[in-house]
Amino acid sequence: xxxxxxxxxxxxxxxxxxxxxxxxxxxxxxxxxxxxxxxxxxxxxxxxxxxxxxxxxxxxxxxxxxxxxxxxxxxxxxxxxxxxxxxxxxxxxxxxxxxxxxxxxxxxxxxxxxxxxxxxxxxxxxxxxxxxxxxxxxxxxxxxxxxxxxxxxxxxxxxxxxxxxxxxxxxxxxxxxxxxxxxxxxxxxxxxxxxxxxxxxxxxxxxxxxxxxxxxxxxxxxxxxxxxxxxxxxxxxxxxxxxxxxxxxxxxxxxxxxxxxxxxxxxxxxxxxxxxxxxxxxxxxxxxxxxxxxxxxxxxxxxxxxxxxxxxxxxxxxxxxxxxxxxxxxxxxxxxxxxxxxxxxxxxxxxxxxxxxxxxxxxxxxxxxxxxxxxxxxxxxxxxxxxxxxxxxxxxxxxxxxxxxxxxxxxx
Numbered sequence: 300x301x302x303x304x305x306x307x308x309x310x311x312x313x314x315x316x317x318x319x320x321x322x323x324x325x326x327x328x329x330x331x332x333x334x335x336x337x338x339x340x341x342x343x344x345x346x347x348x349x350x351x352x353x354x355x356x357x358x359x360x361x362x363x364x365x366x367x368x369x370x371x372x373x374x375x376x377x378x379x380x381x382x383x384x385x386x387x388x389x390x391x392x393x394x395x396x397x398x399x400x401x402x403x404x405x406x407x408x409x410x411x412x413x414x415x416x417x418x419x420x421x422x423x424x425x426x427x428x429x430x431x432x433x434x435x436x437x438x439x440x441x442x443x444x445x446x447x448x449x450x451x452x453x454x455x456x457x458x459x460x461x462x463x464x465x466x467x468x469x470x471x472x473x474x475x476x477x478x479x480x481x482x483x484x485x486x487x488x489x490x491x492x493x494x495x496x497x498x499x500x501x502x503x504x505x506x507x508x509x510x511x512x513x514x515x516x517x518x519x520x521x522x523x524x525x526x527x528x529x530x531x532x533x534x535x536x537x538x539x540x541x542x543x544x545x546x547x548x549x550x551x552x553x554x555x556x557x558x559x560x561x562x563x564x565x566x567x568x569x570x571x572x573x574x575x576x577x578x579x580x581x582x583x584x585x586x587x588x589x590x591x592x593x594x595x596x597x598x599x600x601x602x603x604x605x606x607x608x609x610x611x612x613x614x615x616x617x618x619x620x621x622x623x624x625x626x627x628x629x630x631x632x633x634x635x636x637x638x639x640x641x642x643x644x645x646x647x648x649x650x651x652x653x654x655x656x657x658x659x660x661x662x663x664x665x666x667x668x669x670x671x672x673x674x675x676x677x678x679x680x681x682x683x684x685x686x687x688x689x690x691x692x693x694x695x696x697x698x699x700x701x702x703x704x705x706x707x708x709x710x711x
Contacts (some may be wrong), residue, residue, distance in 0.1 A: 366596045368462050371606050372537065375564045378431030380611040381618060384490065388607075390414055391486045392458055392465065392477055398447040398507045401426070407446045411502060413518060414489050426504040427516045440625040441499050441515070441524040442491050442617065443575050443588075444484030445506030445531065448475045449599045465605040476603035479595025480504065483605060484530040486591065487614050495621050499524070503575055506531075510544075510578035511675030518579070524586045526629045528617050530593035531574050534609045538569040540590035542636055546578025550631040553587035556624055562616045566592075570636075573680050580633035587629040591616060671698055678702050681710035 374380060384549055391414070396407040404426050411428070420431045433439065448655035455470030458477075467477040490499035501520060503512025521527065526549075532538050537555055557563055571577065576588035594610035597603045678701040682688050687708055696704070705711040 380622035513575035527588040540571035543571030549587035
């Protein structure tokens with residue numbers, strides 16, 4: 300006969316063993332899932348399991364923009380556009396001038412000079428070029444374009460026009476960028492020199508690597524300028540840019556006058572990032588300057604294309620502005636977009652004012668160091684393009700800090 304104590308011990312040991320077995324079996328079971336096989340459930344239901352409906356995301360993931368002909372906004376109704384000169388268009392867009400390439404820049408200057416009429420006078424200085432037509436001692440409209448492009452040189456490049464859109468292809472017939480940024484501006488400037496009796500155009504080098512040309516071009520070149528128009532804006536919308544590079548570049552009166560043009564009925568004002576008129580404003584050029592949408596899409600990519608009707612709209616606006624507003628000076632004193640930064644000095648640097656344009660109380664004089672300013676523009680542009688920081692945040696850092704940050708991200 301087994302006594303009660305031994306029986307209790309056996310039962311306790313058996314229970315502990317069962318518990319251990321249960322635990323070992325549970326190790327392979329995912330927490331939160333029923334320990335029932337799919338086959339058993341299907342057998343019980345007599346049919347297959349219903350498919351699981353995943354909840355839809357409440358947001359749309361970011362997608363890079365891809366050009367579609369359907370995205371092109373129609374030009375204003377009732378506005379007669381200037382006719383596209385296809386020979387000029389082809390000649391301009393066949394120019395290839397990668398940034399920081401002196402030989403290509405010199406070739407671009409040579410090509411542009413060949414496209415000018417005999418009435419024009421040309422001055423070339425340090426890779427920049429000014430062209431006058433008519434009497435340069437009279438008030439006249441000015442046009443600015445940069446000659447460089449971000450794209451590398453493409454051997455055997457060809458151009459094609461489909462549905463009024465200009466495409467470029469390399470020797471393997473793969474699409475490449477047209478260089479519409481800023482060949483569109485070059486086209487407009489040359490078209491003005493061919494069309495108008497009295498105007499000037501300034502072609503600058505190396506805008507894409509820090510507005511080098513507009514940072515060094517003699518400001519005296521802009522003597523007698525009524526206004527300055529640059530066509531260096533993409534056409535995802537119809538924009539008039541009077542605020543760029545952290546500067547207010549044009550008077551409200553001039554912007555309102557431009558918006559009053561029938562050809563500008565679809566245009567609105569917008570802020571720009573970095574371009575030559577902003578660089579000139581930082582140097583204190585005292586005349587109204589704007590940047591216009593000029594027809595190119597997907598700038599700086601191999602998919603860059605140009606809408607010819609929108610390029611012709613920019614050309615039409617540039618000509619109308621010259622005819623209506625080109626006989627009087629539209630004065631403007633360039634001012635910082637954010638006055639709170641005026642005279643700011645970083646606590647880590649006692650030389651901040653030496654290379655950041657500093658405006659006195661009446662904003663009448665600009666004190667700057669050309670070499671350091673160009674270096675700063677290059678660092679700011681690299682950081683802004685890489686989305687490390689925006690151009691306005693850069694203003695609170697010293698030149699050395701910006702360059703160190705750009706080097707840390709392999710941007711310089």
